[in-house]
Amino acid sequence: MLAAERRDFLLTRLQADGKLVAKEIAAELGAAEDSIRRDLREMAAAGLCQRVYGGALPISPAIADYATRTGVATTSKERVAAAAAALIRPGSTVLLDGGTTALAVTAALPADLRATIVTHSVTVAAALVSHPTVDVYVLGGRLFKHSAVTSGAAVAEAARDITADLFLLGVTGVHHEAGLTTGDPDEAAMKRTLASRAAETYVLASEEKIGAASPFRVLPPDHVTAIITDAPPAHPALKDLPLLSVRT
Secondary structure (H helix, E strand, O other): OOOHHHHHHHHHHHHHHOOOOOHHHHHHHHHOOHHHHHHHHHHOOOOOOOOOOOEEOEEEEHHOOOHHOOOHHHHHHHHHHHHHOOOOOOOEEEEEOHHHHHHHHHHHOOOOEEEEEOOOOOHHHHHHOOOEEEEEOOOOOOEHHHHHHEEOHOOOOOOOOEEEEEEEEEOOEEEEOOEEEOOOHHHHHHHHHHHEEEEEEEEEEEHHHOOOOOOOOEEEEEHHOOOEEEEOOHHHHOOOOOOEEEOO
């Protein structure tokens, strides 16, 4: 099998199975495992997969630019956002992450909700300007344009002075083996800091994030309260994960 044919085979299998195990593929094709690993490296460099230990997973569409992500899985994001908004109790203090699903949470808040929302997302903060009874605190720092959030030491230091009831966490990948992942190391560190300041952490996981992976782990799944998703609980990437399932 030529290298190009092998790559086409790997892409088809990745789409069908949701993962590639280099050792198993090498045995199936009668190819050297090193050749398969080289193929996976080249595919990852081309943005076609996310390499993980022993193989590869689908790359998350949630790593696209912010404008593109606003049009991805909008119905799924609205379902997840509605379930997340229902967790916010009157009088509570909530850390709300950035991203398009977090933005959808602002639209799902009841008009009479009285709560405090702390965010490092400029789009989330702007969307809450018109909410009559939600107090908004914005954590300032350098703007990370990909997700329209602030990041850096100043934001992390400010976050350490906050004690919240709830953190609604955005990620780009959810997988029982790869964990909860995102595409930038500084953003991953910021998310961990925010999670450490809340009594409970719920993951906003619309359908395009399930079974996908990005390069940087945010948290292991057992470090969060639950993953809010409308994906079927039997989805193989959700095996043994703590779920708050949303009815479709």
